[in-house]
Each structure stands twice: as structure tokens, then as C-alpha cells.
Amino acid sequence: MQKITIAQLPAHAGEQVKIGAWLSNKRSSGKIAFLQLRDGTGFVQGVVVKAEVGEEVFAQAKALTQETSLYITGEVKEDTRSSFGYELAVIGIEVIHEAVDFPITPKEHGTEFLMDNRHLWLRSRKQHAIMKIRNEIIRATYEFFNENGFVKVDPPILTGSAPEGTSELFATKYFEEDAYLSQSGQLYMEAAAMALGKVFSFGPTFRAEKSKTRRHLIEFWMIEPEMAFTEHHESLEVQEQFVAHVIQSVLKNCPLELERLERDTTKLEKIKAPFPRISYDDAIKFLNDNGFDDISWGDDFGAPHETAIAESYDMPVFITNYPIGIKPFYMQPHPERDDVVLCADLIAPEGYGEIIGGSERIHDFDLLKKRIEEHKLDEEAYKWYLELSKYGAVPHSGFGLGLERTVAWISGAEHVRETIPFPRLLNRLYP
Structure with missing residues (x-):
């Protein structure tokens, strides 16, 4: 399977690919998880559907922490709802390094704190x-x-x-x-x-x-x-x-x-x-x-x-x-x-x-x-x-x-x- 960057995803619509990425944020329900992924070249949403990947991969997706580094495999699909225009239908997740207690969370932070970090x-x-x-x-x-x-x-x-x-x-x-x-x-x-x-x-x-x-x-x-x-x-x-x-x-x-x-x-x-x-x-x-x-x-x-x-x-x-x-x-x-x-x-x-x-x-x-x-x-x-x-x-x-x-x-x-x-x-x- 070809390893590419997020910026290259539009050229591989309909194909299965592998990307290296960090998890910037996520949200999930009982049946689906949305992973916000970044790799330096851009940002893309990875969609993990429990019925398609099975219990083990879905549980792995739900447990991921912010800024954990990953290899993600999935199919590139068009997504007209996002400005990027594409998303990744995830079929596999390989954790490279689990990040614990990343200090900059999605909540609001003061400028001095952000500058220190x-x-x-x-x-x-x-x-x-x-x-x-x-x-x-x-x-x-x-x-x-x-x-x-x-x-x-x-x-x-x-x-x-x-x-x-x-x-x-x-x-x-x-x-x-x-x-x-x-x-x-x-x-x-x-x-x-x-x-x-x-x-x-x-x-x-x-x-x-x-x-x-x-x-x-x-x-x-x-x-x-x-x-x-x-x-x-x-x-x-x-x-x-x-x-x-x-x-x-x-x-x-x-x-x-x-x-x-x-x-x-x-x-x-x-x-x-x-x-x-x-x-x-x-x-x-x-x-x-x-x-x-x-x-x-x-x-x-x-x-x-x-x-x-x-x-x-x-x-x-x-x-x-x-x-x-x-x-x-x-x-x-x-x-x-x-x-x-x-x-x-x-x-x-x-x-x-x-x-x-x-x-x-x-x-x-x-x-x-x-x-x-x-x-x-x-x-x-x-x-x-x-x-x-x-x-x-x-x-x-x-x-x-x-x-x-x-x-x-x-x-x-x-x-x-x-x-x-x-x-x-x-x-x-x-x-």
C-alpha cells in the first residue's frame, strides 16, 4: 500500500493509502469515530465506522489521545462538506507513539501559556x-x-x-x-x-x-x-x-x-x-x-x-x-x-x-x-x-x-x- 501525505490525498480518490499523521482532536459515538489528523502538509478527517472495522480497531480509535503519532490506512473519499474536499475512511490504525497529557487542549488558553509552549x-x-x-x-x-x-x-x-x-x-x-x-x-x-x-x-x-x-x-x-x-x-x-x-x-x-x-x-x-x-x-x-x-x-x-x-x-x-x-x-x-x-x-x-x-x-x-x-x-x-x-x-x-x-x-x-x-x-x- 502506497504511503503518501495528506496534501497528496486528492490525487488518490477511491484508492486505499497509508499516511503518517498526528491526532489533533477526535470525537466519537457508539458506532462511529471522527479523527482529526494532521501531517504537516495539511489536515484531514479520518472516519472510523465500527461496523466496517470491527470491535478491536474501533476501540483503538476511541482510546487515542491528542497528539499521538500514527500510521493510518484507509480509502480516500470525496467530502463536499469540508473545505479540503476529501476524507479518509479508516480501515487500520498503527500507533507509533502514544502522547500523554498534551498541554495544549482544545479549550481556550492564555497568550503567555501558549508562548511558553x-x-x-x-x-x-x-x-x-x-x-x-x-x-x-x-x-x-x-x-x-x-x-x-x-x-x-x-x-x-x-x-x-x-x-x-x-x-x-x-x-x-x-x-x-x-x-x-x-x-x-x-x-x-x-x-x-x-x-x-x-x-x-x-x-x-x-x-x-x-x-x-x-x-x-x-x-x-x-x-x-x-x-x-x-x-x-x-x-x-x-x-x-x-x-x-x-x-x-x-x-x-x-x-x-x-x-x-x-x-x-x-x-x-x-x-x-x-x-x-x-x-x-x-x-x-x-x-x-x-x-x-x-x-x-x-x-x-x-x-x-x-x-x-x-x-x-x-x-x-x-x-x-x-x-x-x-x-x-x-x-x-x-x-x-x-x-x-x-x-x-x-x-x-x-x-x-x-x-x-x-x-x-x-x-x-x-x-x-x-x-x-x-x-x-x-x-x-x-x-x-x-x-x-x-x-x-x-x-x-x-x-x-x-x-x-x-x-x-x-x-x-x-x-x-x-x-x-x-x-x-x-x-x-x-x-
């Missing part, structure tokens, strides 16, 4: 669905950049300098030198772009930011493209095409997961390029006109401000041209103004906040050197970065997309802690 919580239907959507976003990311001529480059995680200063970095010793866990691979990606034209990285980044909001993690993953010979407006087009591609890929390839999460997909189906744009100046005016007296020109936006702006659109919205004083040293000044830079943040709808930050980068050596001095950064540590604008400088732009915030938005997750397998939070380093 994150290694087991991942097995639940909701967490499974979020991880599958995360995986699809990753797959679609590689697809988009590979199809558009980008080269994958891996920047270092240990660095001797920081793109945005060292106030929110984790410091460590690198033998006799001071080093930091990377908060961004951007500067190294700029160097790679000068060699390879269009590049992207995809890796972990770290922010020693003492924040407990639903949008923040200490360790998270970033997608960071950099493009030579590319101006800011051209970068915005790449950003919106990338996000639209990811959305459409999830809608196409994760319908069961979105349904399991009860995600309103009509909101996602609207997401198509181009995205609306609003200047920082107009955003401040909009907020002030709508009762936000706590913000004025020169301030950065908080979560309530971003949410208010996003609620005026049913699409992601770019906020462009922020004040130079609240942005990093490497951003290119606006050609017609000396108080703002050529940058944009992409704000996701439904209160999920900023998912992309990007800008055109300074490529003038003297200006870049001046900015480094103004930000009181160690010029020696940035010597290599300055040399990028010394030897064949060109206009170039890039951006960074935060994976977990994007997963949260697309999946409808309430908190980013559910969008990464093992979240690192201000008060959590376990498990």
Missing part, C-alpha cells in the same frame, strides 16, 4: 496556516526578484558599524574588537549593487528596541533590494509591483489557509499596483485636520497616525519625502528642497503599519562625508562605504520590507509574535 502551539491549525502563508510569501519573494533580474546576496550578520547609529543595536565582542548584530544589510547591499546591478538580501536582523507593541519583534527577517542606476520614483514602482505579486501569490496558493484564518480576502483582492502616494507635508495636514493635535511638522508618525492615514485608503499607501532630521544619514536630499529627503514608507491597510521603508541613496562623496560627520559617526568605520561614492558613483535606490509585519497583514494575525516560528520579544527568549 510555542514549540507545541505551532501544531495548531491557525499557527499552521500562518506558517504556510509565511512560506508562500518567501517563495513568491524569490520568484519575483529572480524573474526581474536581481541577484541574491547575503550580507554579514556581524558588523563593525551600523546604517542608522548604534543606539538600538546588540553589541558583542568580536575577539578584540567591538561588533554588533546587524539591524540591516543595506550598506553592504549597496556595495553589492555596484558590482551586480540589482541585488536583494533575505535574512535576520536585530533591533534592541524596548517596545512591546503588536508590531515589534527583537529578531525579524528583512527583504532588502538595492538597485544601481535607479531613482526614487523607479524604486517605488518596484516596491508596489513586488507587494502586489506577493498578495496575488498568497491568494492563489493559500486559499485553504486564508479560509482557516477567516481572512476577508476581498480586501486583499483589491491590492494591485499602482499604490496611492501622499507627501509627508500633506499627511501632517491631514492628521491635524482630523483631530490629531499631538503631531506637527518634523515629528515621526506613531501607530495611531499611520492607522488614520491608512484608513483613508483601501490600498497600501506611500508616505513620501520625510524631513531630513528624522531620517538616516544616507538618504538623498530632495532636488528642490533642503528640508526633506527622497524617501517613502509604505503603510499597510487595516492598522498593520509600515511594512516598507526605502529611499534613494546619496551618491555624492562630499555630501555623504558631510552627513556622516553631522550624525557624529566614526568616519573610519564607514571608510569602505564612502568609497562606493568615490569610485564610479551612480544614482541608486533601495528598500527594506519586514517579513513578519507583511505576514501579519496578509494573514490577518493580531500580533507579529504569531508570524515567526519562535518569536524573540522584549521579555521572551524561551523557547
Whole structure:
């Protein structure tokens, strides 16, 4: 008998098959037992009918405990009542390992309890669905950049300098030198772009930011493209095409997961390029006109401000041209103004906040050197970065997309802690 996965069941309708699975839940009566089975590829119901399998197998099915591992044999049958569309008419059960007193039961549990048991919580239907959507976003990311001529480059995680200063970095010793866990691979990606034209990285980044909001993690993953010979407006087009591609890929390839999460997909189906744009100046005016007296020109936006702006659109919205004083040293000044830079943040709808930050980068050596001095950064540590604008400088732009915030938005997750397998939070380093 062929051993297959749950995901392969639809191709074997009417056949007898064998699957390896865990029992996630069960219910039974005097004559029939329903086994909720999972194997990592999906979920399926196994139906055990006493009259068809006999007393011994039926008694075995009724005695099964949650998360016991099994080999199940049965016939694949269509089931129009389930979203999966198939069920397994069980004829045989082989217990691999009996699980006793699995701590996460079908009842309600508190968040801290679930986080303490994150290694087991991942097995639940909701967490499974979020991880599958995360995986699809990753797959679609590689697809988009590979199809558009980008080269994958891996920047270092240990660095001797920081793109945005060292106030929110984790410091460590690198033998006799001071080093930091990377908060961004951007500067190294700029160097790679000068060699390879269009590049992207995809890796972990770290922010020693003492924040407990639903949008923040200490360790998270970033997608960071950099493009030579590319101006800011051209970068915005790449950003919106990338996000639209990811959305459409999830809608196409994760319908069961979105349904399991009860995600309103009509909101996602609207997401198509181009995205609306609003200047920082107009955003401040909009907020002030709508009762936000706590913000004025020169301030950065908080979560309530971003949410208010996003609620005026049913699409992601770019906020462009922020004040130079609240942005990093490497951003290119606006050609017609000396108080703002050529940058944009992409704000996701439904209160999920900023998912992309990007800008055109300074490529003038003297200006870049001046900015480094103004930000009181160690010029020696940035010597290599300055040399990028010394030897064949060109206009170039890039951006960074935060994976977990994007997963949260697309999946409808309430908190980013559910969008990464093992979240690192201000008060959590376990498990």
C-alpha cells in the first residue's frame, strides 16, 4: 500500500493509502469515530465506522489521545462538506507513539501559556496556516526578484558599524574588537549593487528596541533590494509591483489557509499596483485636520497616525519625502528642497503599519562625508562605504520590507509574535 501525505490525498480518490499523521482532536459515538489528523502538509478527517472495522480497531480509535503519532490506512473519499474536499475512511490504525497529557487542549488558553509552549502551539491549525502563508510569501519573494533580474546576496550578520547609529543595536565582542548584530544589510547591499546591478538580501536582523507593541519583534527577517542606476520614483514602482505579486501569490496558493484564518480576502483582492502616494507635508495636514493635535511638522508618525492615514485608503499607501532630521544619514536630499529627503514608507491597510521603508541613496562623496560627520559617526568605520561614492558613483535606490509585519497583514494575525516560528520579544527568549 502506497504511503503518501495528506496534501497528496486528492490525487488518490477511491484508492486505499497509508499516511503518517498526528491526532489533533477526535470525537466519537457508539458506532462511529471522527479523527482529526494532521501531517504537516495539511489536515484531514479520518472516519472510523465500527461496523466496517470491527470491535478491536474501533476501540483503538476511541482510546487515542491528542497528539499521538500514527500510521493510518484507509480509502480516500470525496467530502463536499469540508473545505479540503476529501476524507479518509479508516480501515487500520498503527500507533507509533502514544502522547500523554498534551498541554495544549482544545479549550481556550492564555497568550503567555501558549508562548511558553510555542514549540507545541505551532501544531495548531491557525499557527499552521500562518506558517504556510509565511512560506508562500518567501517563495513568491524569490520568484519575483529572480524573474526581474536581481541577484541574491547575503550580507554579514556581524558588523563593525551600523546604517542608522548604534543606539538600538546588540553589541558583542568580536575577539578584540567591538561588533554588533546587524539591524540591516543595506550598506553592504549597496556595495553589492555596484558590482551586480540589482541585488536583494533575505535574512535576520536585530533591533534592541524596548517596545512591546503588536508590531515589534527583537529578531525579524528583512527583504532588502538595492538597485544601481535607479531613482526614487523607479524604486517605488518596484516596491508596489513586488507587494502586489506577493498578495496575488498568497491568494492563489493559500486559499485553504486564508479560509482557516477567516481572512476577508476581498480586501486583499483589491491590492494591485499602482499604490496611492501622499507627501509627508500633506499627511501632517491631514492628521491635524482630523483631530490629531499631538503631531506637527518634523515629528515621526506613531501607530495611531499611520492607522488614520491608512484608513483613508483601501490600498497600501506611500508616505513620501520625510524631513531630513528624522531620517538616516544616507538618504538623498530632495532636488528642490533642503528640508526633506527622497524617501517613502509604505503603510499597510487595516492598522498593520509600515511594512516598507526605502529611499534613494546619496551618491555624492562630499555630501555623504558631510552627513556622516553631522550624525557624529566614526568616519573610519564607514571608510569602505564612502568609497562606493568615490569610485564610479551612480544614482541608486533601495528598500527594506519586514517579513513578519507583511505576514501579519496578509494573514490577518493580531500580533507579529504569531508570524515567526519562535518569536524573540522584549521579555521572551524561551523557547
